[in-house]
Amino acid sequence: MDQTLENLIRLQQLDGEIRQLRTSLETTPRRIRGIESELAAHAKTISELEQRQRDEEARRRRDDSDLKDQQAKIAKSRQQLNTVQNQTQATALEHQISFAEQEILRIEDGELESMERSDIIDRDLLAARQQHASHAAYLESEKAAAARSTLLEQADLAKWQAERAALRPQISEQFGEDRLDEYDRIAAARGTALARARDQRCTGCQMGLRPQLWNQLRDGQSQKCESCGRILYVDKRREPQIETGRPGGASGTPNAHTA
Numbered sequence: 001m002d003q004t005l006e007n008l009i010r011l012q013q014l015d016g017e018i019r020q021l022r023t024s025l026e027t028t029p030r031r032i033r034g035i036e037s038e039l040a041a042h043a044k045t046i047s048e049l050e051q052r053q054r055d056e057e058a059r060r061r062r063d064d065s066d067l068k069d070q071q072a073k074i075a076k077s078r079q080q081l082n083t084v085q086n087q088t089q090a091t092a093l094e095h096q097i098s099f100a101e102q103e104i105l106r107i108e109d110g111e112l113e114s115m116e117r118s119d120i121i122d123r124d125l126l127a128a129r130q131q132h133a134s135h136a137a138y139l140e141s142e143k144a145a146a147a148r149s150t151l152l153e154q155a156d157l158a159k160w161q162a163e164r165a166a167l168r169p170q171i172s173e174q175f176g177e178d179r180l181d182e183y184d185r186i187a188a189a190r191g192t193a194l195a196r197a198r199d200q201r202c203t204g205c206q207m208g209l210r211p212q213l214w215n216q217l218r219d220g221q222s223q224k225c226e227s228c229g230r231i232l233y234v235d236k237r238r239e240p241q242i243e244t245g246r247p248g249g250a251s252g253t254p255n256a257h258t259a
């Protein structure tokens, strides 16, 4: 393979590496922010549960105070019963006592229900706190790993960028600005400028190549894919030397006609 192609292939490898590293360097902080917002959601769940628990406790304190009021009413009515003058007054007081006793039962039922809700909230809180703690630990380990990988990726990026910066003038010096312009133009349009030709196909677009073009490529001539326009190359180190369409050509047998 001629040197211009070797250099262009290396340039494409570098461009690919640089693109991947940039993508990774951009996505890593986004991924960390995603984990952070999940952690914030866990914290919000906890504070909502804690608020519901406080509401239940406040409700039971009100119930306790209502209970004492009703008990006081009963005690007062019982005292008054001792000094009533007639049956009508006595009946009225007994009604009051009975009503207050009903109220006490109602309040006690409410308190029991509140206690049951509190038990469920406690259980949910325990689970939510455990989830939060394990997610927080996960976040910390991901942050540490991200910091390490970011450092490595930044170092690689600097290395590949330096090699690229050295390679481009070398290519344009050896083979002219045009070759580099052509590479840049195709790469901008297609993502990659070069494609390996293999098994008489362009690996960039998977289209078949005319036999004549394929032979020219294998003779070392530079050609472009007629479908996608990428610069084609044959990697002779990896391409089996199969001669097709010739008498005695053992198709499928590598190196059958190697000179």
Ligand SMILES: [Zn+2]
Binding pocket: 195, 202, 203, 204, 205, 206, 207, 225, 226, 227, 228, 229, 230
């Ligand atoms: Zn192609």
